[in-house]
Amino acid sequence: MIRFEELTATAGAVTLLDRLSLTIAAGPPTVVIGPNGAGKTTLLRIAMGLLQPTSGRIVRAGDPRRAIVFQRPTMLRRTTAANVRYASFGADRTRELLALVGLEHAADRAARRLSSGEQQRLALARALAREPAILFLDEPTASLDPASTKAMEDVIRTVSQRGIKVVMSTHDLGEARRLAGEVVLLHRGRLVEAAAAACFFDAPGTAEARKFIAGELLV
Amino acid sequence: MPENLSALDLVLTGDPALFAIVRLALIVSLSAVLLAALVGVPLGAAIALSSFRGRDAVIVFLNAMMGLPPVVIGLMVYLALSRSGPLGSWGLLFTPQAMVIAQTILVTPIIAALARQTIEDLWLEYRDELTAMEVGPLRRLATLVWDARFSLITALLAGFGRAAAEVGAVIIVGGNIEGFTRTMTTAIALETSKGNLPLAIGLGLVLIAIVLAVNALAWALRRAAERLAG
Numbered sequence: 001m002i003r004f005e006e007l008t009a010t011a012g013a014v015t016l017l018d019r020l021s022l023t024i025a026a027g028p029p030t031v032v033i034g035p036n037g038a039g040k041t042t043l044l045r046i047a048m049g050l051l052q053p054t055s056g057r058i059v060r061a062g063d064p065r066r067a068i069v070f071q072r073p074t075m076l077r078r079t080t081a082a083n084v085r086y087a088s089f090g091a092d093r094t095r096e097l098l099a100l101v102g103l104e105h106a107a108d109r110a111a112r113r114l115s116s117g118e119q120q121r122l123a124l125a126r127a128l129a130r131e132p133a134i135l136f137l138d139e140p141t142a143s144l145d146p147a148s149t150k151a152m153e154d155v156i157r158t159v160s161q162r163g164i165k166v167v168m169s170t171h172d173l174g175e176a177r178r179l180a181g182e183v184v185l186l187h188r189g190r191l192v193e194a195a196a197a198a199c200f201f202d203a204p205g206t207a208e209a210r211k212f213i214a215g216e217l218l219v
Numbered sequence: 220m221p222e223n224l225s226a227l228d229l230v231l232t233g234d235p236a237l238f239a240i241v242r243l244a245l246i247v248s249l250s251a252v253l254l255a256a257l258v259g260v261p262l263g264a265a266i267a268l269s270s271f272r273g274r275d276a277v278i279v280f281l282n283a284m285m286g287l288p289p290v291v292i293g294l295m296v297y298l299a300l301s302r303s304g305p306l307g308s309w310g311l312l313f314t315p316q317a318m319v320i321a322q323t324i325l326v327t328p329i330i331a332a333l334a335r336q337t338i339e340d341l342w343l344e345y346r347d348e349l350t351a352m353e354v355g356p357l358r359r360l361a362t363l364v365w366d367a368r369f370s371l372i373t374a375l376l377a378g379f380g381r382a383a384a385e386v387g388a389v390i391i392v393g394g395n396i397e398g399f400t401r402t403m404t405t406a407i408a409l410e411t412s413k414g415n416l417p418l419a420i421g422l423g424l425v426l427i428a429i430v431l432a433v434n435a436l437a438w439a440l441r442r443a444a445e446r447l448a449g
Contacts, residue, residue: 048351050350067352079447087352
């Protein structure tokens, strides 16, 4: 679906991504993991077209429609329903999408007055209104309580089962185990390992992956 | 004190001369704010969303224009509308229309500069989301103006405050003609100079009451709207 070839991104003297090559194919969720500063957000922003790489190439087969949920999504100063309606591509699926994320009761409330968990689910509904083939989620549960995290993960599973390719970043290994079909480990802007989830967690192929799983790869 | 009581009497009894002045002043100031908003908000939004060489200089110029002395504006409009001026054939000098033109020129930079700042701040907040949604330039502009509408009320209020309070421009281009171009501020200046303090104080009370009422209404509107739309 999308292939990164020798992708490098820099900001001043700092290298955010270092000659990263990776192919993301259709199928179950791809979960990008790594410690803080590994380059997860940079990779997703480049994949979305929000950031230009310094060098390298991105090949998108058929230019699939993309959408993203940011770690701290911005709610438009409108109601919950109006936020989804604003992003709608084609037919208005506002009611269906609000039901999917469990927010039909809050349709007429000001979006900015929702809780963090509700705002995150609204951002997901809004992204789905774009009818994407690939959905990028940047640490979608990073600031959520356990109940909100579970609600978010349930929706992500449903979305994935409906055939939308989910590519999400997280630094939560538990979440990666629960959701990932494929795991991509980044460290200091480099691709360390990309493997099927079961394979990655049962038999990590690199010392860095073993250290990360053991909680010893902090930065 | 007796003067204050007389002033209050004029207000409470609905003195026709006083309310004719109030009516004209409101028509002139509100028309100027409306016209300035039609120009200033899109202009501010366009500057907020565009990048071009000299943008910083334009912003500095716009901000500086907020402090334009009303008498200078009055003089410029007077020269333009006077019989020998480029727009002299319009025959607008010493008419309420001339006063609206002068106040519009005075208020437009205030609304444009405040709108530019408000919309630019909101754009920084919305940029990633709207870019990710592939929102085009025109829809982006409309979205930002619409979502900033409650903050933009503050810009309109600042413009109205400036228009309602100024005396220099309207007295030059309006001429302070009784029953035709006499507004609250020009009448206050004239009546004070004549020693007719009850009317001057009465007009002052009305002017303060109007400014308070407009601000209270805008505040209530903003609070109610924020509850509904965030």
